Amino acid sequence: MAQTTQTKAPTLRDRLGNGAFRAVMALALALPYRWRVPLTGWAVAYLVAPLAGYRDRVRDNLAQIRPDLPRAEVERLARAVPDNVGRTIAEIYSGEEFIDRVRSIPLEGPGAPALQAAQAAGRPVILATGHFGNYDVARAALIARGYRVGGLYKPMANPLFDAHYVQAISRIGTPLFPRGPKGLAEMVRFLKSGGMLGIVVDQHMGHGAPLTFFGVRAQTATSAAELALRYDAALIPIYGIRQPNGLDFRIHVEAPIPPGAPETMTQALNDSLESLVRAHMDQWFWIHRRWKAARR
Template sequence: MTKPKNKGRTWSDWLTDKVLRAVIIGTKILPYDQRVPIMGTLTSRLIAPMAGYIKRADKNLAYIYPDMTLQDRQRIARAVANNAGRTIIETYSPKGLMQKAKTSTVSGLGLEALQNAKLQGKPVLLVTGHYGNHEAPRYALTAMGYEIGGLYRPMANQFFNEHYANTMADISGPVFAQGRRGTAGFVKYLKQGGIAVLLFDIYTRKGVTLPFLGKPAPTALSAADLALKYNAILIPFFGKRREDGLTFDIQLDAPIDHTSPEQMLTEMNTRLEKRIHENPEQWFWIHRRWRKKVR
């Protein structure tokens, strides 16, 4: 057999997907409160090392925190993988995640702005990063009666994405896959006064270079562009995982002022950076955020 040539369809991707499928199926047999921590452990000890995620997280940490010891980097990298595993199985367990989201606290200056926008029928863009569980805030707000749509980026591992995409099923509002058709649907939903979620902390080849954690990072301006074009309220929100590993503190920050796209994204980065510095183990250091510098 020849090695697949398509990006996202290598034998490493195939093997990682098969292991993940087996682990997901196996852990879903267990009660929710057991499957989440077990999936976190299996990911940090088996899947992440096999896929090279621990090594990549370590390199990213060394790039941003050059004075951090190897021991601390390794500890954080393993915690990152644990959180990633928990997030994956939580996404595959929507009923359980919804129950935990209902018990999570929701606070922040952005909550009142969201409530007012809903009453007035104004479009809202809720922007977030891969921090804690980035889906938890949407579940928590859904439990409060909000309809929230979303635009998601297909995963690089195409084998895994084929079944992961099914977990993006509508729990509140419509969910669109990034691409021409999906983006068009997302924009239409927003224009009609919808509330929608967009992640902004992923490497974008054609993005504008802005500082992120003190290093230049290509950044998509799409969230700011949409907010300006459709006069949408731009609210950063985050789902920090609590120490129990199962519930979250959901915080909606004050809305970001409409200025220039670059200034707005810089402010969004600043809001996320603050949380990363406070709890680095909760951000997805596995991403190639500074791709040309860290491989």
């Protein structure tokens, strides 16, 4: 298991927040999976989100990005987005039960043949996704059917939370590589050996390129494209789309992004995710501060 890069001592706020989360998850994990997932979604949407300010952040982002939405739809999304976040957390912490739920989902979409061909040829692949649906569905399903898939992750600010979060995503599969110098060498060796690397590409990065998302400036890391170019890896967008019953998923694989300038390739990733979000507005994590640069 990849080691976390966190070194700071936990604060009192860290301890209180982590303790509350662990208590809620202990109760949730005592329930059957089919109840655990929707009840955790409800708890996050109606108990956590109002206190944490998630609903206000959803409203603020939508006011900036989709001011055309009717107020009733904004309020629906202010509840539905945290619900999806809560369901995702419950699924990731469910380990084998989650894996069993997703292992047999077929790969669909124009990029599925390219992904399967890369697996057969032992060619490295960068699997680019976003905080959409459940971002670990594809990794879990591919590992369960024998694909060598690693994951690049950003350590959490709360070191106590980070420790058990890494354990949870490790139960889905390894290797995992923390962002930064500590995980870079292992990640490069893994790619060179023909591994597939999952990267979430839709968070604000202050040092990233000034690209657009929903037509608004959004600083975006170009590392996925740069890795693909440097190690002759296929760059393939992939998503786990939550289905109407709230428990099942489709795995949609888009066509590989053609090689080119890293900024051009990364903008294509942004456009790919944007198209999917527009079709499923309640499945993207609108709680993120994605447009910090535009606000400044």
